[in-house]
Amino acid sequence: MLSAALGVAAAELLAAATRPAAGPLVAVGGAVIDATPTPVKEFAVRTLGTYDKPVLLGSIVLVLLLFTAVVGILSAHRRVAVAGAAVFGIAGAAAALSRPAAVAYDAVPSLLGAAIAGAVLMFWAPAVPAAPGRRRFLRTALLVAGGSVVAGTAAETVKRIKGGAVAESREAITLPTAADPAKPLPGGIAPGFYSDKLYRVDTALTVPRIDAGAWRLKIHGMVRNEMSLSFADLLGRPLIERDITLNCVSNEVGGPYIGTARWLGVPLAPLLAEAGVDAAADQIVxxxxxxxxxxxxxxxxxxxxxxxxxxxxxxxxxELEHGFPVRMLTPGLYGYAGACKWVTELELTTFAEFDAYWVRRGWAANGPVKTASRIERPQPFARPAAGPVTVAGVAWAQGRGIRTVEVRVDDREWRKAELLPVPSSDTWVQWRYRWDATPGLHMLSVRATDGTGETQTEQRATPYPSGATGWHSVTVTVE
Structure with missing residues (x-):
């Protein structure tokens, strides 16, 4: 186990200094995510939320420890030690090379780590199946453990230094004023219209750290004029500023994976016009x-x-975790279909020619946001006092807007809620309803009707494959 710890630490140090994505833990974790069936992924997101990635990495470390313990028990025979180290290295290298952005070098850190772990085991294991002396064992154990700590600490230090440099590049940026600024928020909007902290759902086990000065965007594929743009090029173009609500297709009914922010960016349509998109193209990858x-x-x-x-x-x-330096955003689409973070490439192609990551896993190709609503106050199982109670929440149908929101108490008639002002149809709508609460147990439900006149369905559906449906309800006890 100590030999493996030294090998992993050495591999992570080399990866941190050269190619962070080639680190064996991240590479194996990414491969596990790719191989995990969609229902299991959805269960992890639903159950663990933002803790899914630490749990995955911890599970990988646990499996590695169990594997190396078995190898250690059997490694009185040197062939077993060499075979165990080889499996360790090949698995890490294969995982690293399986990543979408992999290069041949990405196999090197895992193979180096395996070589180090194997060499230590070869030295540690005796020539014949007899136990080594206690002093030799303790000396070697302390040496290997110390080496692991030093290498692991050095790897984290390198990551912090590089992360600090990226953070400095972010802090040095002065964003220009938008040529087309967002409209001021209308009066009457309640606190909380903008999200204090935007949700994060992605498959990146470590946040990519990209220097804005080195970043470039390539636009290619079914275009007449391929383009390559720097971050400075983008800032030099006319920018627009918009209030847009972004939500994840993994969001359950009433779930937390939705938020609103004021975004600044370059409109994509003029860039595509300059590139000259082929009339047969129908997909941006x-x-x-x-x-x-x-x-x-x-x-x-x-x-x-x-x-x-x-x-x-x-x-x-x-912010780094939300796509620095550049991300794509498409109002009216779930994030998996229109909001690529850390974007470096736009390829014009067709849906018949290429299936993107989530589509290959069975999710719908287009990803339009469904009409939905959520009760935020009172909270589930709250115990409000009898009398006037404000029931409040948000509803959304980006691109279509919200026409009405209705609230129902128990099985009584639906009652219209008051809609607060909004800056555009691309944001959620805050709503509130005055309820004369009577003592006892009650269930509150909400439904919304979008700008086209379509009312959200009562029928419950899971997020997979095109977004959850159903009415959100909470139960409260009025005292």
Whole structure:
């Protein structure tokens, strides 16, 4: 186990200094995510929330420890030690090379770590099946453990230094004023319209750290003029500023994976016009720095909505975990179909020619946001006092807007709620309803009707494959 710890630490140190994505833990974790059936992924997101990634990495470490313990028990025979180290290295290298953005070098850290672990085991294991002396064992154990700590600490130090440099590049950015700024928020909007902290759901086990000065975007594929743009090029173009609500297709009915922010970015339509898109193209495949592919219907960038390449959020450069330096954002689509983070490439192609990451796993290709609503107050199982109680929440149907929101108490008639003002149809709508609460147990339900006149369905459906449906309800006890 100590030999493996030294091997992993050495591999992570080399990866941190050269190619962070080639680290064996991250590579194996990414491969596990890719191989995990969709229902299991959804269960993990639903059950663990933002803790899914630490749990996955912890599970990988646990499996590695169990594997190395078995190898250690059997490694009185040197062949077993060598075979165990070889399996360890080959698995890590194969996982690293399986990543979408992999290069041949990515196998090197895992193979080096395996060589170190194997060499230690060869030295540690005796020539014949007899136990080594206690002093020799203790000396070697302390040496290997110390080496693991030093290498692991050095790897984390390198990551912090590199992360600090990226953070400095972010802090040095001065965002220009939008040529087309967002409209001021209308009066009457309640606190909480903008999200204090935007949700994060993605497959990246470590947040990509990209220097804005080195970042470039390639636009290619079914275009007449391929383009390559730097971050400075984007900032030099006319920018737009918009309030847009973004939500994840994994969001359960009433779930937390939705939020609103003020985004600053370059509209995508003029860029595509300059590139000269082939009339046969119908899909934009956005690729991120860590290899994620997001497939977006080309029409959603050309139909007048504010599809953009975002460089700012809420008056500041994008946060690292939300796509710094540049992310794509498509109003009216779930994130998996139109909001690629850490974007570095836009390829114009067709849906018949290429399936993006989530589509290959059975999710719907287009990803339009469904009409939905949520009760935020009172909270489930609250115990409000009898009398006037404010029931409040949000409803959303980006691109279509919300026409009405209705609240029902128990099985009584639906009653219209008051809709608060909104800046556009691309954001959620805050609503509230005055309820004369009577003592006892009550169930509150909400439903919304969008701008087209379609009322959200009562029928419950899971997020997979195209987004959850159903009415959100909470139970409260009035005292």
């Amino acid at each position: 956005a690729r991120s720095a860590e290899g994620m592919t997001i497939g977006t219907p080309l029409g959603t960038a050309l139909d007048g909505r504010d599809t953009m390449l975002c460089v700012g959020m809420n008056g500041e450069p994008l």
